[in-house]
Amino acid sequence: MKDKTVTIAGAGFSGLTTAFYLVRAGFRVRIVEARPMAGGLLQTVEDEFARTETAANGILNSAHVEDLFRTIGLPIQPTLKESKKRFIFRDGVPRRWPFSIAGSFRILFFLFRYFLAKQSVAPREGESVQTWGHRVLGREVTTYGLEAALQGIYAGDPVRMSASLIFRRMFAAGEKKRARPSIRGTVSAPNGMGELIARLRTYLEQKGVQFDFEHRLALESPLREPLVVATSARAAAELLAPIDPERARAISSVELLPIISTTVVFDTPTKSAQGFGCLFPPAENKPMLGVLMNNFIFPGRGKKGFSETWIMGGASQRAAEVLSKNDQEILNVIEKQRGECFLSVSERLSARVTRWPAALPHYTVDLEKALPIIRQNRQNVFLIGNYTGEIGLSRILEAAEKTAQQISAEGEWS
Numbered sequence: 317m318k319d320k321t322v323t324i325a326g327a328g329f330s331g332l333t334t335a336f337y338l339v340r341a342g343f344r345v346r347i348v349e350a351r352p353m354a355g356g357l358l359q360t361v362e363d364e365f366a367r368t369e370t371a372a373n374g375i376l377n378s379a380h381v382e383d384l385f386r387t388i389g390l391p392i393q394p395t396l397k398e399s400k401k402r403f404i405f406r407d408g409v410p411r412r413w414p415f416s417i418a419g420s421f422r423i424l425f426f427l428f429r430y431f432l433a434k435q436s437v438a439p440r441e442g443e444s445v446q447t448w449g450h451r452v453l454g455r456e457v458t459t460y461g462l463e464a465a466l467q468g469i470y471a472g473d474p475v476r477m478s479a480s481l482i483f484r485r486m487f488a489a490g491e492k493k494r495a496r497p498s499i500r501g502t503v504s505a506p507n508g509m510g511e512l513i514a515r516l517r518t519y520l521e522q523k524g525v526q527f528d529f530e531h532r533l534a535l536e537s538p539l540r541e542p543l544v545v546a547t548s549a550r551a552a553a554e555l556l557a558p559i560d561p562e563r564a565r566a567i568s569s570v571e572l573l574p575i576i577s578t579t580v581v582f583d584t585p586t587k588s589a590q591g592f593g594c595l596f597p598p599a600e601n602k603p604m605l606g607v608l609m610n611n612f613i614f615p616g617r618g619k620k621g622f623s624e625t626w627i628m629g630g631a632s633q634r635a636a637e638v639l640s641k642n643d644q645e646i647l648n649v650i651e652k653q654r655g656e657c658f659l660s661v662s663e664r665l666s667a668r669v670t671r672w673p674a675a676l677p678h679y680t681v682d683l684e685k686a687l688p689i690i691r692q693n694r695q696n697v698f699l700i701g702n703y704t705g706e707i708g709l710s711r712i713l714e715a716a717e718k719t720a721q722q723i724s725a726e727g728e729w730s
């Protein structure tokens with residue numbers, strides 16, 4: 317089995333980390349990447365004003381993340397202590413605790429039920445985030461807690477997102493206790509996520525992994541050796557269509573959400589939201605999902621001035637309106653909202669708008685239904701990516717290890 321070469325399509329985080337575990341398991345690996353560079357969505361762009369991330373600004377730390385960084389010889393950059401402050405926008409003001417006394421009691425009551433009788437508050441099959449939230453947390457906590465927090469991760473519509481898909485690990489029976497990392501929370505590489513990608517690529521090359529850039533893989537006939545498809549959902553559906561139309565159809569049914577990530581450097585920071593950032597719940601009907609205050613998260617993010625990343629798009633009602641705007645109009649919206657929400661008027665020193673037309677899979681009840689087919693690894697083709705059940709990098713890293721284990725388990729895959 318290990319005399320076979322595993323091909324990986326896609327040198328984004330999913331592809332590189334799957335290669336990392338395959339190499340560790342003793343496989344020969346070849347990575348085919350359509351673009352001239354590794355990283356996929358993850359790129360760090362440097363200029364005189366800021367160090368800007370085009371997608372993820374960090375990764376939730378875990379024992380897996382620490383092992384990865386240690387193995388590739390990269391120090392872990394923890395967040396600054398100012399980032400402990402997080403804000404949610406409610407009734408015209410950013411607030412650290414956006415709940416009333418009644419809402420706070422609802423949270424306590426939920427926790428009490430969760431620790432005493434977990435299944436009494438578990439999501440039901442096919443239940444949306446909003447319906448589940450209203451049932452177990454009440455309307456206020458759902459609107460200003462649950463919906464705001466999930467918007468910051470999934471950018472989805474709470475009326476359509478699947479509660480059991482998103483929270484299944486919290487309620488899974490027999491879920492193994494995970495080893496605790498030494499640093500809690502989000503981490504990065506000292507010079508940003510681009511440094512993590514660069515170091516991982518160098519490590520893999522030293523281990524004999526062959527990179528084949530500017531080569532878009534296409535499949536015509538069933539494969540003799542294992543293939544890992546580590547692309548976006550759209551590219552995976554195209555790739556699989558000739559050899560596994562059923563899985564290709566299931567992947568094509570995944571709705572993809574557009575995101576605009578705009579990093580603006582201002583000469584002064586906002587006064588009312590100095591911390592990790594601020595989330596805007598859908599109920600506040602704002603054109604943005606959230607804003608990250610980069611200078612207060614990791615050192616060196618704003619080199620001259622104060623760097624903020626404004627995230628727009630997703631499935632929100634106002635997304636379509638924002639997405640049709642040109643870059644200058646987007647910047648005008650940001651400056652207007654910054655003035656209204658944070659009462660801040662500052663000079664803009666620089667700006668970078670990154671558009672991802674199909675960045676994130678919508679974690680809907682329909683995706684929940686399609687996943688059992690998507691997850692069937694057959695015909696020597698293994699799928700990994702943010703549409704296969706885990707959207708965040710930390711969970712993708714664990715999925716990469718599992719994928720390598722499945723390929724190693726001789727007989728299971730052929």
Ligand SMILES: Cc1cc2nc3c(=O)[nH]c(=O)nc-3n(C[C@H](O)[C@H](O)[C@H](O)COP(=O)(O)OP(=O)(O)OC[C@H]3O[C@@H](n4cnc5c(N)ncnc54)[C@H](O)[C@@H]3O)c2cc1C
Pocket residue numbers: 325326327328329330331348349350351354355356357358370371372373374375376531532533534546547548551552555575577627672675676700701702707708709710
């Ligand atoms: C704005 C934004 C902010 C985010 N913030 C966070 C965050 O803070 N924390 C977090 O954990 N996650 C975050 N995420 C999510 C995370 O960045 C993504 O889920 C993750 O980077 C996806 O990686 P991937 O390797 O699966 O896919 P991709 O990065 O899309 O990589 C796929 C690669 O496959 C290549 N490819 C496609 N087709 C082919 C083909 N036929 N042959 C060969 N190669 C091909 C592509 O060129 C690409 O390089 C964010 C996402 C966005 C958009």
